[in-house]
Amino acid sequence: MSVKPSVLTGDPVRITIDKEKCIECHRCLDACPLIRFAGFASLEDQFVGYICLQCGGCMAVCPQGAISVSGLPPARPAGEVPSGDEVLNLIKVRRSVRAFRDQKIKQEDWDRLLEAVRYSPVGHNSQYVDVMIIESPEVLKEISRVSMDFWKKTTMFINKPILRRIFRKMLGDHAFNVFSKVAPFYEQQKALFEQGLDPILFNAPAVMLFLAPGAEAMGKAEADMAAHTVALYAPALGLGTCYSGIVMVLFSSSNAAIKKAVQIPQGYKVYSALIVGYPKHARGFIPYRRERNVYRV
Ligand SMILES: Cc1cc2nc3c(=O)[nH]c(=O)nc-3n(C[C@H](O)[C@H](O)[C@H](O)COP(=O)(O)O)c2cc1C
Known part of the structure; x- marks a missing residue:
């Protein structure tokens, strides 16, 4: 499957999930603005090649900090609201x-x-x-x-x-x-x-x-x-x-x-x-x- 370009930079986007850290809670799927609409079951395998907005919604919600998105620096811990x-x-x-x-x-x-x-x-x-x-x-x-x-x-x-x-x-x-x-x-x-x-x-x-x-x-x-x-x-x-x-x-x-x-x-x-x-x-x-x-x- 070809890797589609980023809407932000035009570079190919790849999502990587650290399997050692992932607990398969699937919160990343709930947070992604696209993947539910596309009906995919796994963020990483099927997502590579789809159009990623690089919004970092998956990174924000992952309790394990297991997700990285190419083109984005690691997400920072959120402060108190x-x-x-x-x-x-x-x-x-x-x-x-x-x-x-x-x-x-x-x-x-x-x-x-x-x-x-x-x-x-x-x-x-x-x-x-x-x-x-x-x-x-x-x-x-x-x-x-x-x-x-x-x-x-x-x-x-x-x-x-x-x-x-x-x-x-x-x-x-x-x-x-x-x-x-x-x-x-x-x-x-x-x-x-x-x-x-x-x-x-x-x-x-x-x-x-x-x-x-x-x-x-x-x-x-x-x-x-x-x-x-x-x-x-x-x-x-x-x-x-x-x-x-x-x-x-x-x-x-x-x-x-x-x-x-x-x-x-x-x-x-x-x-x-x-x-x-x-x-x-x-x-x-x-x-x-x-x-x-x-x-x-
Ligand atoms: C779309 C918009 C345009 C505005 N244009 C002006 C303006 O040209 N000059 C000005 O003194 N105030 C302007 N204001 C400020 C309003 O007069 C002000 O928001 C309103 O009186 C309510 O007061 P507040 O902002 O203190 O709640 C504008 C506010 C908005 C939202």
Whole structure:
């Protein structure tokens, strides 16, 4: 049987089970996203030659550490999982932050955020979401300037009934809806911008753009997952974030000024944008959120 190439590297994949260690519990078969569907009975013998995603699900679940997958380093022991209360509290204390200390993000904090991106959920273990970190004060300023300009133009289109329909077609429903919501605030935000305030990036020290190949169907979902993983983790590092719909829509438009200001790798699209920095103010309270309707079937 021929050995099929890895979806990650293109190299042939081989799964090896250390027979001395294996206790034939078959947990690896339960964990594998493919083998049950393929109806195989043994991970090693029949799997070699099938399409392995190299997700390491089999390695994660093997109580004996008996499995190795070519192309993957040995799996590391999993640490303790924090308590449900701690995780729920982390979810609840995350707030959108719009005032930051004038302080660059420490490299050790970047390293941890990027580690979180590595482990955020993806479809078929694709791992193609990449990150662009923007810290250059000039480029950050330019993003705010271009965003304000874009906001002005879109507001003009949205406020003119004849142009609205054409604009909706040009921008697509998603971006049109985003800008319809923010159009009423343009004049007020413009006044702040003219006073030297930054209503777009809030003078934050950094922006993270989450990129995926434009041709990938799940790119947007995976980039959003990565951005949210970072947003959730950030408060645990003393960092704050704010998702920027305005910046995200600007990047997904055909705006030439933003393409000039930030060069995105060929074939990639910006699917998610997070403003990042150390918050100026602590958040000691959790505001109310409505209980959701739940439909059970
Ligand atoms: C998809 C999305 C787009 C957003 N766009 C912006 C934005 O452009 N500017 C901004 O200040 N906040 C933006 N936010 C933050 C929301 O305003 C914020 O999440 C919401 O008010 C709830 O507050 P919380 O994040 O503190 O719970 C965005 C959030 C999401 C999820």
